[in-house]
Amino acid sequence: MSKKNIQVLLVRRPQGWVQESDFRLVETELPALRNGEVLVKHLYLSLDPYMRGTMNDAKSYQAKVELEQVMRGGIVGVVEASRHPNFQENDLVSGYLGWQQYSISTGQDALGRNIRKLHPKAGIAPSLYLGVLGMPGVTAWIGLVSISQPKAGETLVVSAASGAVGSVAGQLARIRGCRVVGIAGGKAKCDYVVNELGFDACVDYKAGHLAEDLARATPVGIDIDFENVGGEVLEAVALRLNPLARIALCGLVSEYNEIAPQGFRNFGALLTWRIKLQGFNVGDPDSLKLWPQAQSELEQLILAKKLTYRESIVNGIEQAPGAFIGMLKGENFGKQLVKLT
Amino acid sequence: MSKKNIQVLLVRRPQGWVQESDFRLVETELPALRNGEVLVKHLYLSLDPYMRGTMNDAKSYQAKVELEQVMRGGIVGVVEASRHPNFQENDLVSGYLGWQQYSISTGQDALGRNIRKLHPKAGIAPSLYLGVLGMPGVTAWIGLVSISQPKAGETLVVSAASGAVGSVAGQLARIRGCRVVGIAGGKAKCDYVVNELGFDACVDYKAGHLAEDLARATPVGIDIDFENVGGEVLEAVALRLNPLARIALCGLVSEYNEIAPQGFRNFGALLTWRIKLQGFNVGDPDSLKLWPQAQSELEQLILAKKLTYRESIVNGIEQAPGAFIGMLKGENFGKQLVKLT
Numbered sequence: 001m002s003k004k005n006i007q008v009l010l011v012r013r014p015q016g017w018v019q020e021s022d023f024r025l026v027e028t029e030l031p032a033l034r035n036g037e038v039l040v041k042h043l044y045l046s047l048d049p050y051m052r053g054t055m056n057d058a059k060s061y062q063a064k065v066e067l068e069q070v071m072r073g074g075i076v077g078v079v080e081a082s083r084h085p086n087f088q089e090n091d092l093v094s095g096y097l098g099w100q101q102y103s104i105s106t107g108q109d110a111l112g113r114n115i116r117k118l119h120p121k122a123g124i125a126p127s128l129y130l131g132v133l134g135m136p137g138v139t140a141w142i143g144l145v146s147i148s149q150p151k152a153g154e155t156l157v158v159s160a161a162s163g164a165v166g167s168v169a170g171q172l173a174r175i176r177g178c179r180v181v182g183i184a185g186g187k188a189k190c191d192y193v194v195n196e197l198g199f200d201a202c203v204d205y206k207a208g209h210l211a212e213d214l215a216r217a218t219p220v221g222i223d224i225d226f227e228n229v230g231g232e233v234l235e236a237v238a239l240r241l242n243p244l245a246r247i248a249l250c251g252l253v254s255e256y257n258e259i260a261p262q263g264f265r266n267f268g269a270l271l272t273w274r275i276k277l278q279g280f281n282v283g284d285p286d287s288l289k290l291w292p293q294a295q296s297e298l299e300q301l302i303l304a305k306k307l308t309y310r311e312s313i314v315n316g317i318e319q320a321p322g323a324f325i326g327m328l329k330g331e332n333f334g335k336q337l338v339k340l341t
Numbered sequence: 342m343s344k345k346n347i348q349v350l351l352v353r354r355p356q357g358w359v360q361e362s363d364f365r366l367v368e369t370e371l372p373a374l375r376n377g378e379v380l381v382k383h384l385y386l387s388l389d390p391y392m393r394g395t396m397n398d399a400k401s402y403q404a405k406v407e408l409e410q411v412m413r414g415g416i417v418g419v420v421e422a423s424r425h426p427n428f429q430e431n432d433l434v435s436g437y438l439g440w441q442q443y444s445i446s447t448g449q450d451a452l453g454r455n456i457r458k459l460h461p462k463a464g465i466a467p468s469l470y471l472g473v474l475g476m477p478g479v480t481a482w483i484g485l486v487s488i489s490q491p492k493a494g495e496t497l498v499v500s501a502a503s504g505a506v507g508s509v510a511g512q513l514a515r516i517r518g519c520r521v522v523g524i525a526g527g528k529a530k531c532d533y534v535v536n537e538l539g540f541d542a543c544v545d546y547k548a549g550h551l552a553e554d555l556a557r558a559t560p561v562g563i564d565i566d567f568e569n570v571g572g573e574v575l576e577a578v579a580l581r582l583n584p585l586a587r588i589a590l591c592g593l594v595s596e597y598n599e600i601a602p603q604g605f606r607n608f609g610a611l612l613t614w615r616i617k618l619q620g621f622n623v624g625d626p627d628s629l630k631l632w633p634q635a636q637s638e639l640e641q642l643i644l645a646k647k648l649t650y651r652e653s654i655v656n657g658i659e660q661a662p663g664a665f666i667g668m669l670k671g672e673n674f675g676k677q678l679v680k681l682t
Contacts, residue, residue: 053613060613061584230609243402244625249612263606268571271590271620272394272401279612284585 003030006317008099010065013057017257018328022055023071023321030102038084038115040077040093040103045317045338046130047073047324048164049228052256061281063111071099071320072110074135075340076118076126092118094129099320101340111283123303131335132309133298136164139282141294143226143248144169144176146287147278152177154223157214157240159233161202162189162310164335165250168298169226170199171307178224181217183210183233185330192333196308210236221245230254231262238269247277257328310334344371347658349440351406354398358598359669363396364412364662371443379425379456381418381434381444386658386679387471388414388665389505390569393597402622404452412440412661413451415476416681417459417467433459435470440661442681452624464644472505472676473650474639480623481509482635484567484589485517487628488619493518495564498555498581500574502543503530503651505676506591509639510567511540512648519565522558524551524574526671533674537649551577562586571595572603579610588618598669651675 005028012022033039054065054072065072075098079091084107087093094116095109107115118129131137143165150156156173160166161182170180170193182193182202190202201217203210214236221242227234230252241247247270255261270277281287301307312332314323320338327336345368352365374380395406395413406413416439420432425448428434435457436450448456459470472478484506491497497514501507502523511521511534523534523543531543542558544551555577562583568575571593582588588611596602611618622628642648653673655664661679668677 061615252609252612255609261606261609263604264608265602265604267605267608268593268596268602270618271593274402274620274622274625275618276620277611277616277618279615279617281615284615 003102004028005030005100005102007070007101008317008320009068010055010071011067013067014055014257016259018052018055018321018325020321020325025318030104033081033083033104035083036106037104038079038087038107039081040075040097040105040115041080042075042077042097042101042103042340044076044127044130045073045099045320045340046075046134047320047327047336047338048136049251049253049256049328051324052328061283072096073099074130075103076129077103087115087117092120092126094118094134099317101317121299121303124299127311127313127337128302128309130337131164131311132168132302132307133295135282136335137168137298138287138291138294139250140165140168140226141172141298142282142287142290143250143280144172145294146290147248147280148224148226148246150176150178150224153179155179155181155218155220156224156226157181157183157218157222157237158226158228159183159237160228160251160253160330161193161199162197162333163228164309166226166228167193167197167309167334168307171197173224173226174198174200175301175306181214181222183214183229189333192310196310198308205233211239214240224248226250228253230264234264235266238264238266241269241273241275243273245273245275247275249277249279253328311337313337313339315339344443345369346371346441346443348411348442349658349661350409351396351412352408354408355396355598357600359393359396359662359666361662361666366659371445374422374424374445376424377447378445379420379428379448380422381416381438381446381456382421383416383418383438383442383444383681385417385468385471386414386440386661386681387416387475388661388668388677388679389476390592390594390597390669392665393669402624413437414440415471416444417470418444428456428458433461433467435459435475440658442658462640462644465640468652468654468678469643469650471678472652473509473643473648474636476623477505477676478509478639479628479632479635480591481506481567482513482639483623483628483631484591484621485510485513486635487631488589488621489565489567489587491517491519491565494520496520496522496559496561497565497567498522498524498559498563498578499567499569500524500578501569501592501594501671502534502540503538503674504569505650507567507569508534508538508650508675509648512538514565514567515539515541516642516647522555522563524555524570530674533651539649546574552580555581565589567591569594571605575605576607579605579607582610582614582616584614586614586616588616590618590620594669652678654678654680656680
């Protein structure tokens with residue numbers, strides 16, 4: 001009995017903002033499983049800002065997605081059939097298996113990495129391996145613990161503070177004794193950041209007086225900037241940096257859809273205040289070594305209910321393009337997922 | 342018998358480019374020396390790009406010069422009279438004693454640091470303590486050895502390559518086995534950088550095709566950028582950075598006279614290629630500890646004739662404002678000094 005598989009292909013490279021028409025949904029028939037292959041039924045697809053970069057025809061640390069190919073993306077799924085010695089029916093797995101309902105592979109994902117088997121402890125939902133316990137959570141941990149090296153009493157600012165990465169980075173910094181100030185878009189997100197995530201303050205960049213509000217929220221300046229946004233947000237932060245401050249450069253979501261990004265106009269602050277900035281990625285060789293330590297701390301915090309997270313879930317693979325575009329515009333709230341079953 | 346002292350005062354804060362009329366020369370009479378004071382006759386005044394920043398009314402790591410006060414600057418001088426227990430007539434000294442022919446102090450300079458006694462080895466000219474053995478040379482050493490941590494075989498690019506800092510940074514990198522590419526303005530400077538300083542290549546940024554020329558000179562990309570200039574020079578470098586490259590951010594001379602600097606438009610490269618950037622200053626607490634080690638290596642290299650330098654000398658304190666403006670425009674060649682006697 002053959003199965004249908006709906007896939008999302010990249011069919012056009014966006015100039016500027018992504019359009020739904022840059023994607024095309026296709027329904028294909030899954031072929032019969034051959035020796036050495038595993039069939040995975042996808043439960044959740046992760047949508048993340050980095051994906052915007054894979055749509056470009058540009059030299060980058062991440063390979064681009066070819067036109068007419070399935071969009072790359074991390075999923076959590078369940079093995080539905082296996083002719084591969086390492087996998088058995090009902091195994092819970094994770095990997096970069098793409099924007100689709102099913103995948104057939106030889107046990108490696110689109111990045112050439114082995115598909116990982118998951119063994120969630122009681123109380124851990126599988127979707128968390130795409131969020132707080134997966135790439136975004138580990139990104140937050142590495143950017144904070146390894147790159148920023150926070151000390152108790154320091155002031156940390158994190159942009160996109162209600163997002164999958166920012167929310168974890170800020171909470172981890174609070175646990176380490178920092179004063180934590182979020183930057184987010186709109187009152188609802190800022191209320192969430194302060195009241196539910198427990199940040200000391202949150203500045204609404206949409207309120208129209210970012211520099212003044214940030215100055216008020218950081219009376220003794222900024223020691224660490226966990227940067228997810230760039231552009232005007234970064235430039236406001238630069239005005240408040242203390243000497244010898246650090247910037248963990250994790251994302252520049254304000255730039256991803258700009259044809260001519262403004263860049264960093266008051267970049268001179270990095271010289272004036274002798275700032276240490278580091279761009280990083282969770283897939284770097286140095287980062288990959290830290291995954292077990294990061295995931296272990298995050299899992300313990302989740303089980304102890306010391307880490308709050310929020311998921312923003314749409315239903316059905318057909319919703320993926322629209323939800324992705326919304327996320328790039330900041331319309332999501334917390335980790336953006338597509339539920340596929 | 343009273344002595345005359347010609348001083349250069351800052352009388353107006355420049356908007357944009359420095360003008361000679363931002364300064365005023367005054368002739369004053371030196372008062373009689375009191376107990377605890379030392380009279381220093383200045384032999385050489387150092388002119389350096391950082392001085393542009395001290396003319397602004399802006400918050401910075403370096404205190405601004407007040408209007409109607411003597412411009413701040415490093416000098417080498419000789420003690421002409423002393424009523425201070427630590428100094429004797431004819432002692433050779435160095436310190437931030439200002440743009441003037443003489444200074445009277447209680448043994449501390451304009452930065453509150455003790456005036457340093459110099460003991461040059463045979464073959465070491467006193468003026469070198471303002472250049473290759475002084476602040477610029479130590480800046481180059483710290484930016485290269487401590488900040489950039491070069492490995493043999495890496496490609497290093499240094500802008501303002503014929504200048505007091507860049508020339509030393511590049512030579513130190515060559516000694517450590519790097520491929521070294523300079524960026525300088527004009528054919529004469531580029532010829533000097535390759536033929537006399539021994540760099541592997543030099544790109545003339547005034548020739549009009551910087552990005553193409555830099556690509557040709559760095560066939561396997563750039564691992565370290567020793568950045569003195571910023572603006573378009575930095576943006577061309579950013580296009581050639583290898584993954585995990587480092588940027589030692591030492592200066593941004595292209596910006597110092599701009600009211601609205603362009604900043605760093607393709608700053609996103611630092612995220613894409615996971616770059617480590619560090620702004621630094623030779624007067625930082627971490628840097629100050631490294632001075633003895635840096636000066637010791639530089640002195641040995643000078644005595645062994647393994648380090649080439651060039652001085653650009655004008656005569657008379659009256660020439661200081663013009664020479665300073667020329668240096669900011671890149672008209673000097675090597676370390677810019679004013680000879681005062």
